[in-house]
Amino acid sequence: MVNFTENYYIQKDRMYVATDCIIFGFDSGSLKLLIFKRRVKPFLGEWSLIGSFVKLNEDVEEAAQRVLEEITGLKDVFMEELKSYGKADRDPGFRCVSIGQYALIRINDYDKELVEKHGAHWYDINEVPNLVLDHNQMVQDALVRIRRKARYKPIGFELLPEKFTIPQLQRLYEAIYQKDLDSRNFRKKVLSLNVLLKLDEKDKSTSRRGAFLYKFENKRYRELLTSGYNFELS
Amino acid sequence: MVNFTENYYIQKDRMYVATDCIIFGFDSGSLKLLIFKRRVKPFLGEWSLIGSFVKLNEDVEEAAQRVLEEITGLKDVFMEELKSYGKADRDPGFRCVSIGQYALIRINDYDKELVEKHGAHWYDINEVPNLVLDHNQMVQDALVRIRRKARYKPIGFELLPEKFTIPQLQRLYEAIYQKDLDSRNFRKKVLSLNVLLKLDEKDKSTSRRGAFLYKFENKRYRELLTSGYNFELS
DNA sequence: TCAAAAGTGTTTACGATACACCCATGA
């Protein structure tokens, strides 16, 4: 805080602070991104991440949670700061620093009506169109982040429904890492983490034989979230 | 950017954006932090990280480099964003979001006169006094970050002088990880990275026998910086 | 009966760990 009291700064150098959310979901074997088509100027009709200015009396994190809830109806979503976007010229309109936040949501949980009401759509991560400002960069940065993070934190699990099968979990990690994994090694490793509770139910939607459903054993899962683990996969 | 054009926001919700630098150095076997004693109100006489408001026409990153250069005389320092600090009430004076940046500098490179002129001092990382606002939190967060980061990026190397010995490098990693390492395994691992160039010179300052000096083989070092590596150590 | 996905074990290779002694030198 050099120059804290120099009047030069006071009043003069205030700017907008925004937060933009990179919202990931997982469905049909691929990672999805929630974006929306702007209905007001500027950038009317263009695709954009979901975001908002941060209000004067609001924490940055609160603003992100607010935006996410406004659009998806979801509270208490997994969300973490990505990084700030602070180029002086990033927004041609006026000076605005944006804090990028990435969120992982269970794609079946969100409020579909609310999403549609806001003009939001899920896009396959490999087919994201041009977005306004530096939003495409934010998406790329967020992808890099979750790919790295998935190696030492069980974040992938945030994207699955409450009950899921091991092949589903594998397809999720294949989507995150963008490579095929060996099912024997995958199953071995995942089960060795001791976070999965096998249920008596099967999911028959993807095969005649059906695959057993699992849930997370929550206590151990929380431990992994804080302590981290090694989940590098061939 | 929901509500982009709603007048409610325009003009009203602008705030200060600052950047604070968590500056690490390494000397005499321990990690050091550069902080300074404030000479103006508010917080006159209290210890603080070095920071500044971001100017309207300045990138956030530029602001951080500017501050660092003003204090240490150093340009092109290794510096990365830590995270933002965006609590609405973090600064009792007025609304200010700060972007924390951590920097690693070679402790012998900086401009001592300049540092003293600004009232800055190096503190052992285990003896950092109370700092203003949320600055102690920033330091803790930065420590967690570099401890993790040192496992997959060769960032520790940024803290050493151009020529250094392997025992010196080991003491650096011991300071970062806060644990003792086995010298045989450490040497083996470090040499296997193929980034060190053995010189014909010895440093005799810490032993009669002297230890060989090394430099970084820059090409390979840059490769590691971008690709990452595994440097977990017992 | 057969197509399609689920589920299962073993062997190999590599890197991590643990561990103890000799070397060089100046005081």
Next chain:
DNA sequence: TCATGGGTGTATCGTAAACACTTTTGA
């Protein structure tokens, strides 16, 4: 000559990786 830090090698263990066949069942 001896105290001090520098430098070296090997055996063991555990985890990652590679790899192919059997099971189930609805159409």
